[in-house]
Amino acid sequence: MGAKGSQTKAMIRTEAYKLFAEKGFKEVTMKDICESTGLSRGGLYRHYAGTQEIFSEILSEEYSIADRIERHESAKTILEDMLQAIEKEIMEKEFSLSLAIYEYASMGNEDFFIRIHEKAKKRWIHLIQYGIETKEFQETDPDRVSDLILYYYQGLRMWSRVIPFDNRTAKYYAESVRQMLYL
Amino acid sequence: MGAKGSQTKAMIRTEAYKLFAEKGFKEVTMKDICESTGLSRGGLYRHYAGTQEIFSEILSEEYSIADRIERHESAKTILEDMLQAIEKEIMEKEFSLSLAIYEYASMGNEDFFIRIHEKAKKRWIHLIQYGIETKEFQETDPDRVSDLILYYYQGLRMWSRVIPFDNRTAKYYAESVRQMLYL
Amino acid sequence: MGAKGSQTKAMIRTEAYKLFAEKGFKEVTMKDICESTGLSRGGLYRHYAGTQEIFSEILSEEYSIADRIERHESAKTILEDMLQAIEKEIMEKEFSLSLAIYEYASMGNEDFFIRIHEKAKKRWIHLIQYGIETKEFQETDPDRVSDLILYYYQGLRMWSRVIPFDNRTAKYYAESVRQMLYL
Amino acid sequence: MGAKGSQTKAMIRTEAYKLFAEKGFKEVTMKDICESTGLSRGGLYRHYAGTQEIFSEILSEEYSIADRIERHESAKTILEDMLQAIEKEIMEKEFSLSLAIYEYASMGNEDFFIRIHEKAKKRWIHLIQYGIETKEFQETDPDRVSDLILYYYQGLRMWSRVIPFDNRTAKYYAESVRQMLYL
DNA sequence: TATGAATGAGTCTTCATTCAT
């Protein structure tokens, strides 16, 4: 695969991302992607064998970005950075793959998401424990609180597609997390 | 519509429910429902014009049940009843329409769900305010806390389809809500 | 078949007539007729085995009426009566079965229409010959002129469904026929 | 669309023409056309979205041919050419789209035919006026006579599908028109 | 006679996928 090929693949992913964000996973067809990219049937199939393959590459990209979050000094700084990132994501619902991810996961691709979820949970547990150690956070059960933080976030993320949010809703999230953690 | 007709319709809904719970909304076809019910194509269409119609009748049933929750004496009793109902629902994921509902809502049927959500939120706000008045609950912001309770629940409900929960996860929910509210 | 039965049949024909006039023969379904008459599927089938059967009975009625035209004294009087009847029919296009008849005839029922046409032609030839004898009409070829009169009429009748006529068009018909025949 | 594509489209039109001529518009299905052309369902739909689309392209071809009739020197020559073309068409009923056109027009596509009819009428009126000027034709009302010529032709054309014509019938048409026009 | 539930065949339409070019 030469340089041109990987450029085309990247372009396909970019276009497909928009479609998945808009319509979820199940409703996007190879035909749709042909039309968005301007490629012919055969041309598209040369790069990707189906929507699953495209979507799973998009996800890998997504989550490798999610992993890139770096560590700062204080637990508080890290927390505030994370909250800010989440708030932004919730409000930019037009770019959210939440429906697509959920559909995809429900179609027999649970494993990938279990792994993602476990990773995310570990990160939160880590952070909470660290904050407790540095006396920045309350003494709480890190396992329980990370569950709350994660599923609350998932709930928000999902329904932001459906329910028109004012930014109060996103603010509440940050506030609730702070109340759970800060002294 | 005679007795036989409405029996058949009820049977169709029962079978369709299982399919929607299993595969979500988009993936269920009229053909699937034919096969599950043992009806012919024409026979099914005599009763329902499409999956949308069946699903929306199932939802109406569902939510009219959800509305039937009555009021008890103390805020605490009501809360515990609600938590128990939720816990049960999360663990019985095979009966959950969550994916189907989410897909259906995302397909241009937002209004119905906004209304449902508003109703549920009002119910929680009411309960929280009532608990504060009776000195059973802490002084909190009912709006914010009800958001947390609702979206956390939605997140759990959704991902319970995908992530294998131990009952710790459901217990955490109840515990977190209690911590947010009780003195 | 009791009195009630033949009443129901007559009612079915009346309703079906409207449908055939509106949509032609091919497009009318037994279901349509059920709905128009308010009868159930089984109820309708008890009386008629299909749209063909209904339509052919309607036609028999139609043409037995057409045959009922009586003879008057002078050729001129008879001609004027015929022209008037035709003019009326052309303008009342909403009651015209022309499309339905044409479709029906083209579906393997030619014989019936050939007979009808031959009868009509004979009638005109007769009239023209009679008029020539009584010196009311010009000496023309009755065979040729009756063709003109009949097919011109058919053309008008058909396209009156499609092309919006002013009554000039119908008047022209009468005028042309008069020019062909009168001295 | 490459050369192969437009060849296939032409082939589809050719085959569809035969079917429309044989069965009218309403009775021809995409499946029929698949079978005639030897194309698969998807293959056919790649070129045409439905019978309407195919038929309307066939009509455009038809009538663009009809428009191609050129002007000659004398009114008489032109008239005789026209009559000959018409006579030929009437006798070649197996190639006549008359039923199909009539059905199609009656299904809400009146406009197209009104325009066609108006054009044809204008052409006849022109010719008649020209013939009167050149003293080749009698002084008649061009409007009225063109109506006669056109609707007589339509009537003939239609019923030639149903009634077995001897060529006398077609000859009569020409003769009648001549009698109406020539001195 | 009449009802309306049910059947099954038929048509429409869309897609994933393949393949010759």
Add this chain to the structure above:
DNA sequence: AATGAATGAAGACTCATTCAT
């Protein structure tokens, strides 16, 4: 690499027709 024609399977939907009641 890319095109776009073609396939065939799948699903939606409609109807004529039958049958138990």
